[in-house]
Amino acid sequence: METEVSMPLSKGVQNQMKSNLMREFSSITASHTRAFEFLTEIMNSEPNRIMLDEGFIVVVGQLATYRINIDTLMKRLSNPIVYGMGFDTILVHAKGKLDRNKFTNACIQSISNVNVPFADSIAAMIFGLLNDENFFDNDNGDTLRTALVELYGPSPHSPIGNKMKDYFRFRFKANYNLDSMTVSFRGSHGFKWRLGFGNPLSIGFSLEYKKPRQRIWRLLTSDTASVLEDADEIFILMNRISRSPANTMPDSMDWTTSFGLCKLIMPILSQTASIDDEELKQMCAKLEYEHW
Numbered sequence: 001m002e003t004e005v006s007m008p009l010s011k012g013v014q015n016q017m018k019s020n021l022m023r024e025f026s027s028i029t030a031s032h033t034r035a036f037e038f039l040t041e042i043m044n045s046e047p048n049r050i051m052l053d054e055g056f057i058v059v060v061g062q063l064a065t066y067r068i069n070i071d072t073l074m075k076r077l078s079n080p081i082v083y084g085m086g087f088d089t090i091l092v093h094a095k096g097k098l099d100r101n102k103f104t105n106a107c108i109q110s111i112s113n114v115n116v117p118f119a120d121s122i123a124a125m126i127f128g129l130l131n132d133e134n135f136f137d138n139d140n141g142d143t144l145r146t147a148l149v150e151l152y153g154p155s156p157h158s159p160i161g162n163k164m165k166d167y168f169r170f171r172f173k174a175n176y177n178l179d180s181m182t183v184s185f186r187g188s189h190g191f192k193w194r195l196g197f198g199n200p201l202s203i204g205f206s207l208e209y210k211k212p213r214q215r216i217w218r219l220l221t222s223d224t225a226s227v228l229e230d231a232d233e234i235f236i237l238m239n240r241i242s243r244s245p246a247n248t249m250p251d252s253m254d255w256t257t258s259f260g261l262c263k264l265i266m267p268i269l270s271q272t273a274s275i276d277d278e279e280l281k282q283m284c285a286k287l288e289y290e291h292w
Contacts, residue, residue: 039123049130056091058098061132063148063159065098067091073122090129092147095159106147136163146235154183154197154234172238185238188246195224195237204231207241209268221264228260245269 009017043050049060056067068090089105108125128135135141136148145167152158154168156178168174174185181198190212195205204225208217224231231237240247240256247257248265 035123039126042123042126046130050126053098057126059126059129060096061129062095063132063136064095064151065093066129066132067093067098068122068125092144092151094151102151104147104151106143108144136160149234154195156181172242174238183234183238185242187242187244188252191245193241193244195234195241199223204228205234205237207264211268220268227264229258 043057051058051060052070053067055070057070059066059068089107092104092106093099094102108128128138128141132144132148136145148160149164149167152160154164154176155161156164165176165178168176168183172183172185174183176183180196182194182196184192184194187193187209192210194208194210194217196208197205199206199222202223202225204223206222207220207224209220210217221227224237228237228240240258240261243254243256244261245265245268246252247254248262248269
């Protein structure tokens with residue numbers, strides 16, 4: 001069987017291909033230069049809203065204040081192969097403040113096209129943060145929405161208060177009531193749950209329930225933080241409670257099940273309502289041990 005021998009390209013063809021490659025590299029370099037000039041214009045046009053802190057670009061949005069790590073951006077630029085092309089998380093602080101002891105994180109990837117220069121991606125992200133009130137409702141804004149609700153909580157008096165009703169309905173099919181300062185939603189087995197956030201003395205939330213065919217809300221605990229772990233995190237708590245009471249039953253426990261949740265929910269279930277405290281404790285411990 002004869003093997004086909006590839007013929008080397010002529011010197012003239014090689015030179016032309018090298019010239020074309022260098023022209024493409026130069027074009028990319030020029031586009032990055034223009035992009036950085038544009039980024040400079042943006043930062044100069046909003047001096048009161050885009051500032052530099054030690055090691056950070058600070059962006060003052062309409063809903064919060066954001067810090068972007070400069071060192072991370074430099075590493076991405078200097079060696080994208082080693083450090084990757086995406087953005088690290090940005091720091092999200094309350095509006096008009098830089099409380100370094102209270103913030104959340106948001107992983108906001110580039111809003112622009114993947115083929116644009118990195119500086120244009122930075123500019124697009126800064127634009128998004130400057131106009132965070134619109135970005136909050138954007139399809140790409142999920143991580144920002146989550147960070148802002150974690151930062152402010154569900155209170156209607158925060159900068160995102162007017163957006164909470166639509167957000168809770170979209171994410172949890174929940175009813176966000178400004179008058180009663182509650183969020184109500186369905187659980188499993190016909191149960192309904194309601195979290196209250198109007199008590200300033202509570203670290204967590206009040207928790208009420210309705211069994212199937214019940215019309216009146218009944219208080220289960222006045223402060224979830226006193227009986228459940230991570231009970232001051234609204235999303236974690238709603239994910240757990242929305243799967244209750246199923247996640248306190250042996251055959252349907254899942255990742256949301258916890259020892260504290262079993263002790264809280266099981267006494268209101270008909271099959272465990274009559275047992276004493278010691279028996280309930282042993283049952284909850286046995287359920288958790290067997291499941292995990």
